Amino acid sequence: MGSTIWDTGIISASILTMNVKQPQAQAIGIKGDKIMVVGKNKDVEPGIGPQTRVFNLRGATVLPGFIDNHTHFLHTGLSLISLNLTDTEEIPQILGRVKEAANFQPVGTLIRGYGYDEQMLSVKRPPTRVELDAVAPDHLVWLNRVDYHSSVVNTKMLDLLELPENTAGLERDEKNVTTGVLRQEADLAVRSLIAKRLDGAARLKALEKASLFAISEGITTVAALEGGEDFGAEEVKLLYREKQKLDLRIEVFYQTTDVDEVLELGLSRIGGCILLDGSFGSRTAALSKSYADDSGNSGVLYFSQQELNEFIARAHREGLQIAVHAIGERAIEQILRAHEMAQKQFPRLNLRHRIEHFELPTKNQINRAKKLKLIASMQPSFEFYWGGIEQLYGKRLGEERVNRTNPLRKILDKGMVIAGGSDASVTPMNPMYGIHSAVNHHNPMQQTSLVEALHMFTINGAYALGIEKERGSIEVGKLADLVALEENPMRVAPQRIKDIEVKMTIIAGRLVYPNQP
Numbered sequence: 001m002g003s004t005i006w007d008t009g010i011i012s013a014s015i016l017t018m019n020v021k022q023p024q025a026q027a028i029g030i031k032g033d034k035i036m037v038v039g040k041n042k043d044v045e046p047g048i049g050p051q052t053r054v055f056n057l058r059g060a061t062v063l064p065g066f067i068d069n070h071t072h073f074l075h076t077g078l079s080l081i082s083l084n085l086t087d088t089e090e091i092p093q094i095l096g097r098v099k100e101a102a103n104f105q106p107v108g109t110l111i112r113g114y115g116y117d118e119q120m121l122s123v124k125r126p127p128t129r130v131e132l133d134a135v136a137p138d139h140l141v142w143l144n145r146v147d148y149h150s151s152v153v154n155t156k157m158l159d160l161l162e163l164p165e166n167t168a169g170l171e172r173d174e175k176n177v178t179t180g181v182l183r184q185e186a187d188l189a190v191r192s193l194i195a196k197r198l199d200g201a202a203r204l205k206a207l208e209k210a211s212l213f214a215i216s217e218g219i220t221t222v223a224a225l226e227g228g229e230d231f232g233a234e235e236v237k238l239l240y241r242e243k244q245k246l247d248l249r250i251e252v253f254y255q256t257t258d259v260d261e262v263l264e265l266g267l268s269r270i271g272g273c274i275l276l277d278g279s280f281g282s283r284t285a286a287l288s289k290s291y292a293d294d295s296g297n298s299g300v301l302y303f304s305q306q307e308l309n310e311f312i313a314r315a316h317r318e319g320l321q322i323a324v325h326a327i328g329e330r331a332i333e334q335i336l337r338a339h340e341m342a343q344k345q346f347p348r349l350n351l352r353h354r355i356e357h358f359e360l361p362t363k364n365q366i367n368r369a370k371k372l373k374l375i376a377s378m379q380p381s382f383e384f385y386w387g388g389i390e391q392l393y394g395k396r397l398g399e400e401r402v403n404r405t406n407p408l409r410k411i412l413d414k415g416m417v418i419a420g421g422s423d424a425s426v427t428p429m430n431p432m433y434g435i436h437s438a439v440n441h442h443n444p445m446q447q448t449s450l451v452e453a454l455h456m457f458t459i460n461g462a463y464a465l466g467i468e469k470e471r472g473s474i475e476v477g478k479l480a481d482l483v484a485l486e487e488n489p490m491r492v493a494p495q496r497i498k499d500i501e502v503k504m505t506i507i508a509g510r511l512v513y514p515n516q517p
Helices: 039-048 073-080 091-104 128-133 156-160 184-197 202-216 233-245 259-264 307-317 329-345 363-371 381-386 392-402 408-413 430-441 450-456 459-465 496-498
Strands: 008-011 014-016 027-031 034-037 052-058 059-063 067-073 110-116 140-145 151-152 170-172 178-183 221-225 247-253 271-276 320-325 354-357 375-378 418-420 482-485 502-507 510-514
Touching: 008 039, 027 039, 034 039, 039 375, 067 202, 067 418, 067 459, 073 202, 073 221, 073 233, 091 110, 091 128, 091 140, 110 184, 128 151, 128 156, 128 178, 140 156, 151 156, 151 184, 156 178, 156 184, 178 184, 202 221, 202 233, 202 502, 202 510, 221 233, 221 271, 221 459, 221 482, 221 502, 233 247, 259 271, 259 307, 271 354, 307 320, 307 329, 320 329, 329 363, 363 408, 375 408, 375 459, 381 392, 381 430, 408 418, 418 430, 418 450, 418 459, 430 450, 430 496, 450 459
Parallel strands: 008 052, 014 059, 067 221, 110 140, 221 247, 271 320, 320 354, 354 375, 375 418
Antiparallel strands: 008 027, 027 034, 059 482, 140 151, 151 178, 170 178, 247 271, 482 502, 502 510
């Protein structure tokens, strides 16, 4: 190594490698896009030459670049260029933002908003189409609930949709008049329509915005769950084509059940948010008993068992990694039965199949998932935003069930791998919030250690994508994807983890955040 000159050198850092054989270090030597030395300053300094870019971090903490294993990347980018309603507490606030957008946008164009949560609004309901008509009668208005499992539209958009009167999820009031709120099939219909009307320039702008935002949060790799009802094959192809131009590393899941199409495209994964059920917030997650605040409603299953069995068996037989969305016990039961049948027919446990969310599994279901070697792709920050008896999950599920949501400790103790994600734009792409939420789970019995939480967004995240040999830890020979933090999460109070800010992000040995010459 004596004559090797590093392209980049990092010295005097507090490095948490996520490598059990060398958990901590002080310095890193990088040549090209690879890590060549991990050790002390004295191991790296001999390779520092006149052209080496040196980062003396003076004790700042360095970690492997974060991996967000569950994003709806195009959606996230579109949200970044749409009306942000996440902080609204009153209907007039929402209407005011829609009205302001209508004043600036040409008549007939789409006003897209996201992030309203009726539980955070004083009236405990979303705006109605009549209220939206009053501020934007000549525009197409589409506002997404925070969980993206329901939305509300104005009359102009509803007329454009031309939904049959018996469409599932087309909400009506006590006078049998449509309110503008769309769930289930009605919500899927509006998403399909919007996708068809979205032009290429908007898509490209959205991808660029989302990439820059992810990098600013220390994320170096995302799993992009694309396609499906919202965006089809063309969007998946667009992402494959354009991702090479972005600094961020993007691993794509095509959300389809069409195995032949995935094979024709030469992809190795299928699925993502293929919805077996919905969400707690929209009362569409498939529960074993009724919602605590909606007697008689136990949610929705979007597949029959036979349909799911056939899809899983075919994809499994073809050697594709499978990911599906399952939140409630009934949906989790469906996917476990499908995998058990597929394994019985075609035994192979090396494909790293995933269950996205896995929020309310029973003890028996966790045991069966472990036996099947399924990966739990989970979003700990859901607990920060909605967990606990006083928050949304408590209202929807009641005291007994709310203490069983996102049982991280129980899942880890059974030996399952948990990969961390954000479900952006449902919650922001911010791994520090996910790490904070795992450590500070509202149920103390389900809290993780800090190291376990860090693993979810680094080495476990890489394992869930089949890329652990090149990413996820700071080791010689791996890609130089790194994040530096302003504070060491090991040395701050657990309640302050979410407040730690990103100092810089390096991808392939290059400084990409902050964006400096």
